[in-house]
Amino acid sequence: MQCNRFKECASLLVVVLLICSSTKAEQSTTNATAGNEHGAPPSGYQIVTFKWHHVMDPYIIALWVLVASIAKMLFHMSSKLTTVIPESALLIFIGLLLGGVVWGADHTASYSMTPRLFFFYLLPLIVLDAGYFMPNRQFFGNFGAILVYAVIATVWNAASVGLSLYGVYLTGVMGELKVDGMLDFLLFGSLLSAVDPVAVIAVFEEVHVDEVLYIIVFGESLLNDGVTVVLYNVFDSFIAIGGVNVTGVDCVKGVVSFFVVALGGTLIGIVFAFLLSYISRFTKRVQIIEPGFVFVISYLSYLTAEMLSLSSILAITFTGVCCQKYVQANLCKESATTVRYMMKMLANGSETIIFMMLGISAVDGGIWVWNTAFILLTLLFIAVYRVVGVVVLTWFLNRYRVVPLGFIDQVVMSYGGLRGAVAYGLVASLDEARVQERKLFFTTTIIVIYFTVVLQGCTTKSLVTWLKVKRSEHREPSISEKLNGRAFDHILSAIEDISGQIGHHYIWDKWESFDRKYLCKLLMRKSALKSSDQILDVFHDLNIKDAITYIAEGERKGSLAFIQTPNTDQLVNVNFHSSKQSEVDASMSVLKEGASAVCLDMQAVELRWKNLRESEDVYTHHLLQQYLYKPKKQLKYKYGRHDITSTEDDAQEKEIFEKTMKRRLASFKSTKYGVSQSKKVAKHFKKDPSQKKRSDEMLSNGGQLVFHDPAFSDPEHPHEYEVISNGGSNFIPNVTRQALADTYNGIDNPAFMLNEEPVARQALPPWATNNDTVVLSQRARVQMPWSPNNVRRLMPLRLSGRSTDSFLLADVPVPEEHPLSFLPERTAL
């Protein structure tokens, strides 16, 4: 099966390849004939013309994207391949292959990634994605370390590699190079200094390294691009001035410009993030273009920073980082999902294209200049200085870090120093007039990229496994975790307050309260303020998961059983009907008997049967209406361009959600009169005899307070049973066991009831039981046999009686004498 698909796709790829190469070949011929076409007057009207030139550029781009996507698809067909070799390396191979095919077709390599394409269209998408999905807490928690690595390590890399190469050049090992002097080497060192986010993310994400390690390497690689670009620009302009003419003032200016560029870019990012968040507050009416705002404004921040010659990478990163909280809260659910997927799709796509292009552009005889010493020394220096930089800086940082970075972390960090697309983009934008050894630099850069991405990328995974690096585990979101995390924050900041320290938690705490007080109010929709709380999100997710399992289990047991199970909140309705039903039933059974025995009038019998059926139909219909939801009316809206969601669905979903909530809570509620309540009452007994009497009365009056305790059936906790029997020994003997069962089963835990009298309960259909029992008892009897396991499993929790939610309040038992008087009330629920 898999093999077949693999073959199919392979053949597909071959077809696309053929198209590519044939179009390429045609291009040259059409080039030749183009003059003819335009020059010669058209001989009459042509119905169909072949206008390759008209569509050439977009067509080729689309084809490349298609090829890249298919290639990616192919890699993932066989799961073995991608576990051994990282995707980025595979893409480079494919690129090389494609480049080879094109080269073989007509010996030119016109497809190369221009710096413009890279910096304007491909890089922003990747960086935006990284920023938008940045785990903010970790990022800012490790901000110091990230900054140190991003700034100091990058400058160190650039300087050390550049100067070392220059030193070796002076010894004459490399032979004669056409360079001005030190500056060329420094420029080269700076363009190779950045650890590339694309390559690092690609490898680390596949490996799933530990969170802290990931965020440090990732944050470093993200921020040091900005640093690299600044360094590159500084050296580039120094070269333009000419090595001899650079004065001390220029150097100072260079340093100043470094800070201005970096901080300016960050500031632009924050301003645009603010703008974006603010705008997203008001996009409710134009839901369909809502996701667009995110992309357009982020892109504008990139372009604006570029326009002001500030660091555009930092700008778009910080736009993503700062806006994520507010934007995610403001956008409606569908838009947020769209943004997420679009972002991932675009980032993944551009990453794919970049790596393929890296492969393709290497296949060009014209760019290769070989200088063994230079290339090998570059590789060596890059590896060595990365290790030195990491070790020294980590030693320095560990003196201040609360959680020190261990030896293994340092090894992985040094090894993770992949160079990638940024270096390529920068080297491609070198000006040959200024830097005469551009070709050599280009060749070396490509080799460095291949070496790091392919070799280090392939071996990182085995290294990580071999060193037993802490991996991050994927965890299900859990409420306790969220709650505990929050408690943690408060505890730690309180401890800092008490101990008089101003630390991370202090600052974070202050920021949180500022954010909550002002920023959120300004930047979030009112409706979003509530749902922005992550705890609620998790709660919601859990509820939905619960509902899904509930439904799935119901379905497994047969949909009818599931549907017929009266819902806790709909119980009265059902009961109401079933009581009617049972009346009909009863009368019918009499009639039936009578009919079969006496009446020979077939018409009358038929009529009665019809009646019965009709009433059954009414009942069923009603049930269906209650429990089945209307099918989605998608058709109605599908062709509209402005809106695709219908509000009805929302209401329906909300209702489903509320129902499951209720059910979830009902499972608690049913146990709430269990131990904790009786414990409390038992305490009361000891304290206050009058109270005892009152409760005693209440109990005998109608079973309002339930003393049936799970301990009856619970061998684990005999002591509690004793407490109750001690406290309540006055009344328990007074009430017969049967009476107890009759009166309280509605509010007690049905699970226990079930255990006591399972046969009797199950045997009786809902409408066949006594009509005059408390209505709630129906639920206890009926719901349990069909309720799914996991709900039942959750049920025997002991919960306190103290609760504020309305479901519990609604469950206060009503005196038995007027069972019907509260029906409308309950129905209104």
Added chain:
Amino acid sequence: MGAFHSRPDENDIRHLAEKTGFSVEQVEILHRRFKQLSRDEDTLQREHLYGIPDLECNPIRTQIVAAFFDKRNFDKDSPQGTVQEIGFEQFLTVMSHFRPLKLRMTEEQREQLRLEKLQFLFNMYDLDNDGKISLEEYRHVVYELLSQNPQIGNESAAIADAAMLEAATICMGQMEPDQVYEGITFQDFLKMWTGIDIETKMHVRFLKMDNTTLCK
């Protein structure tokens, strides 16, 4: 400040530092802070801690302050009940639960530290000291925890319930219908926290630098 004339002598400090794992400088700084909080008395009372302005907006400050006066957290001999005032040594012992890890530690030491830290947290939830976090106790903490967000205040009970349910499923697995989940015991609490490396998270940076003058 008055911190200087009531300075404990060198031996005491060294003794305390050894006992709690703080460095001598840290002990001195904390001592100054202690004196500042207690208004130069030898013992610290609840009111002193409630008087810290930064603590005012902390939703669970009652629990945190209570932890300082809870014998379980500093008295190994009779871990029961609460006290009205604590001395510097007790203060330091409670603080030492938040000491960061050292770079070189054996697995056992780490495990020990983890247990200590978790026990501290557990005590914070377990108000009545019966070795179990009952639902009511849990609800109480969750209610206070979420009280900052007025919109979800009402749902805190439901959230606590859900969290409790979760704890029940984690700890008991598939429960029989007549099984009852009493509350979270310390063992269950440990189970809930497996996989979360609390020993690297539950820490405060105790500076070697004195900045008590900055904090009121």
